[in-house]
Amino acid sequence: MTDLPSDEPGPDDALAGELALRVLSPEEERAARAREASDPAFAAEVEVWNEHLAGFVAEIPPVQPSASVWPRVEAGIAPVAANDNRAGFWRMWALGSTGLLAASLVAVALLATRPTPAPIVQTVPTGGVTRVATIAMTDGGTPVVALAYDSATGNLFIAPTDAMDGASAVPHLWLVRPGEAGVQLIGAIDGSAASHHHLTDVLASTAGQAVAVAISMEAPGHTPAADKPDGPVVATGALQSL
Amino acid sequence: MTPMLTRDELAVALGNAGDGDRAAFRIVYEATSAKLLGVCLRILADRQLAEDVLQDTYLTVWRKASTFDPSRASPITWLVTIARNRSIDRLRSAAPMRRTAPVEDAHDLADGAPLASDVIETTDEVNRLNVCLDTLEDRARSVIRTAFLEGVTYDALAIRENVPLGTMKSWIRRGLLRLRSCLES
Numbered sequence: 001m002t003d004l005p006s007d008e009p010g011p012d013d014a015l016a017g018e019l020a021l022r023v024l025s026p027e028e029e030r031a032a033r034a035r036e037a038s039d040p041a042f043a044a045e046v047e048v049w050n051e052h053l054a055g056f057v058a059e060i061p062p063v064q065p066s067a068s069v070w071p072r073v074e075a076g077i078a079p080v081a082a083n084d085n086r087a088g089f090w091r092m093w094a095l096g097s098t099g100l101l102a103a104s105l106v107a108v109a110l111l112a113t114r115p116t117p118a119p120i121v122q123t124v125p126t127g128g129v130t131r132v133a134t135i136a137m138t139d140g141g142t143p144v145v146a147l148a149y150d151s152a153t154g155n156l157f158i159a160p161t162d163a164m165d166g167a168s169a170v171p172h173l174w175l176v177r178p179g180e181a182g183v184q185l186i187g188a189i190d191g192s193a194a195s196h197h198h199l200t201d202v203l204a205s206t207a208g209q210a211v212a213v214a215i216s217m218e219a220p221g222h223t224p225a226a227d228k229p230d231g232p233v234v235a236t237g238a239l240q241s242l
Numbered sequence: 243m244t245p246m247l248t249r250d251e252l253a254v255a256l257g258n259a260g261d262g263d264r265a266a267f268r269i270v271y272e273a274t275s276a277k278l279l280g281v282c283l284r285i286l287a288d289r290q291l292a293e294d295v296l297q298d299t300y301l302t303v304w305r306k307a308s309t310f311d312p313s314r315a316s317p318i319t320w321l322v323t324i325a326r327n328r329s330i331d332r333l334r335s336a337a338p339m340r341r342t343a344p345v346e347d348a349h350d351l352a353d354g355a356p357l358a359s360d361v362i363e364t365t366d367e368v369n370r371l372n373v374c375l376d377t378l379e380d381r382a383r384s385v386i387r388t389a390f391l392e393g394v395t396y397d398a399l400a401i402r403e404n405v406p407l408g409t410m411k412s413w414i415r416r417g418l419l420r421l422r423s424c425l426e427s
Contacts, residue, residue, distance in 0.1 A: 017422065051367070052422065054316070054322055054367070055368040055370070055372065056391060063276055076297070180324060
């Protein structure tokens with residue numbers, strides 16, 4: 001890094017372009033995405049770069065998708081009963097299978113009718129905890145789970161504030177990655193009592209950068225794909241850094 | 243059948259989709275899905291995977307259409323950016339080293355005459371990019387193009403071109419800055 005020619009660009013000069021081009025390493029990209037989320041001028045620069053680089057697309061020949069793609073897309077945007085909240089990010093995940101709507105409403109009813117939240121403070125260790133979330137029902141906003149994560153050790157503490165037992169479906173916890181990077185399954189959680197999970201490797205690093213967490217209700221015995229819930233998403237919460 | 247739309251017509255359809263208009267969303271899909279699948283397929287090289295990502299892409303488009311601002315982005319660029327980013331995310335979440343084609347293969351593909359662009363793409367902007375790319379050194383132009391079309395990182399590019407990582411970063415950063423000053427002049 002010494003004796004750079006005077007016209008050598010600094011590491012930051014082309015960062016918006018590098019992010020748009022997607023050449024950064026995962027760590028660098030995470031940092032740049034965080035900056036994009038917090039710095040509107042930088043985000044605008046990234047958008048300008050997207051425009052600049054889009055000319056390359058002219059080289060790519062179009063390929064007609066199979067006839068089966070549109071019906072799958074259409075199923076994913078179907079209205080939800082009388083409550084078509086299309087802005088709801090997580091609602092869309094829930095729509096993959098409209099047959100589960102009834103199960104979703106049952107779960108919501110069971111979750112939402114529980115009274116006073118149980119005290120949770122003593123179940124969440126404070127030492128080392130770096131990220132916390134309150135997971136609330138997407139319908140009605142009732143908090144159902146408090147979550148604390150220690151990114152140094154991968155320890156994840158989950159405390160239901162409202163017991164989620166009683167529903168036949170099994171709550172599964174998800175991480176929501178920043179940007180459009182999708183979701184990552186952590187796994188089934190105990191909806192009735194505080195629990196402790198230990199995350200490692202990819203899951204631990206995803207938890208360190210995720211912007212939100214969410215809970216889907218899955219059929220008993222069924223484990224969904226790691227990047228997409230099959231059951232309805234009933235609760236979500238922002239993952240905040242301490 | 244892919245109806246041909248002008249940029250303005252596509253922007254209007256996307257805006258209406260953002261207001262929850264499913265018919266308008268269908269129009270957006272019909273007009274752009276072949277282009278977007280081309281983008282996904284170029285990065286993922288697997289038809290099934292590319293169509294899965296295409297489906298995710300349009301669900302994202304539906305959710306985010308209300309945030310599309312025609313004064314800041316062209317509609318096709320906005321759509322392509324989502325498709326490309328989702329494809330790259332999928333590529334990188336899968337097992338590493340799926341793509342082992344040397345960078346020269348990409349040169350061969352790219353050396354052909356650019357295809358006639360769709361109506362929804364602004365030919366002026368494509369021409370401007372090509373003019374400005376011609377002002378770059380060959381190696382910088384080549385690696386920037388490969389990075390865009392295949393969605394590969396500095397690390398992968400450095401390995402492919404057999405140069406130190408710092409050299410690859412320098413080529414691309416300098417290329418990007420020169421490109422920007424040309425495009426914005």
